[in-house]
Amino acid sequence: MRKVSSEHINVQEEDYEHGDGDVSKTSFIFSVIRLSAIFIIICGIAYPLASTAIAQTFMPSQANGSLLKNSAGQVVGSELIGQSFTNPALFNGRVSSIEYNAAGSGSNNYGPSNPDMLQRTSDSIHQWKTDNPDVPITELPADLITNSGSGLDPHISPAAAAVQIPRISNLTGIPAEQLEALVAEYTEDRDLGLFGEKRVNVLKLNMAVLEK
Numbered sequence: 001m002r003k004v005s006s007e008h009i010n011v012q013e014e015d016y017e018h019g020d021g022d023v024s025k026t027s028f029i030f031s032v033i034r035l036s037a038i039f040i041i042i043c044g045i046a047y048p049l050a051s052t053a054i055a056q057t058f059m060p061s062q063a064n065g066s067l068l069k070n071s072a073g074q075v076v077g078s079e080l081i082g083q084s085f086t087n088p089a090l091f092n093g094r095v096s097s098i099e100y101n102a103a104g105s106g107s108n109n110y111g112p113s114n115p116d117m118l119q120r121t122s123d124s125i126h127q128w129k130t131d132n133p134d135v136p137i138t139e140l141p142a143d144l145i146t147n148s149g150s151g152l153d154p155h156i157s158p159a160a161a162a163v164q165i166p167r168i169s170n171l172t173g174i175p176a177e178q179l180e181a182l183v184a185e186y187t188e189d190r191d192l193g194l195f196g197e198k199r200v201n202v203l204k205l206n207m208a209v210l211e212k
Contacts, residue, residue, distance in 0.1 A: 068203060071211060077203050078102075082154040085202070088131050089171040090209060091156070091164050093202040094143055095124060098151040105150040121145050134166045155199035158187050174212050182208050 055063035066079045077083050082093045083100050097107050097120075110117035124145040129137060141160040161183045169176045186205045190196050 068207065070207060076207065078154075079201055079203060080154060081152050082202060085206060089168055090206045091161055091168065091200075091202050092144065093156055094153050095120070095145060095147045096151045096153075097147045100152055102152060105152050107147045107149060107151050132164070132167050134170075135163050139163055154201055154203060155188075156202055158183060158198055158200055161187075161200045161202075161205065168209065172209065172212070174209070178212065179209070 052063070061067070067075050068077055068079050070076050081100060081102050082096060084096070085092055098104065108114075108116070125137060125140070128135075128140055128144070141157055141163065143157050144160045144163075162180070165176050165179045165183070168174065169179055182205060183200060186200050186208065188199050188201065190198060
């Protein structure tokens with residue numbers, strides 16, 4: 001085995017004391033900087049650009065917010081986010097405790113005995129009676145007076161659309177049979193035929209009504 005003299009060790013210690021340690025630290029710092037720059041380029045620039053390019057190429061509508069346009073080419077909303085329809089001649093969507101504000105989602109998660117929820121439900125029922133005198137309150141589907149979990153749900157059940165047909169037919173003059181056909185046309189099936197429930201996109205349905 002090769003012996004290392006104490007003189008050789010002393011020389012190495014002197015070299016370290018005179019700057020070799022500083023060189024090692026500098027090399028380490030530059031390595032960290034280079035590695036950080038590589039990750040910034042890959043994760044902060046290349047990956048977002050690649051993801052955006054792929055999305056815009058293969059699913060441009062979804063990538064741009066699933067926006068819907070009317071016959072004049074004007075954007076009227078997104079098929080993924082509900083909105084309030086104050087015109088009684090159009091179908092109503094679900095109640096939204098956040099006014100369909102897409103900047104945030106959620107509901108108040110009130111219990112069944114909460115005074116605010118009871119008042120809101122009572123107001124919704126009273127409005128229903130006023131707008132739909134031909135339809136008994138016993139036929140009112142629950143989804144028309146309840147808030148969705150996100151407050152952004154753009155859908156209602158086919159039953160919730162069907163009970164609004166008499167009002168809309170009276171106000172627009174569109175025969176009930178045509179409105180029933182529209183509801184059937186815009187009724188979406190369960191996901192993969194198994195998950196969720198059948199549903200109607202309120203914005204799409206109202207756009208069809210306005211084109212009649």
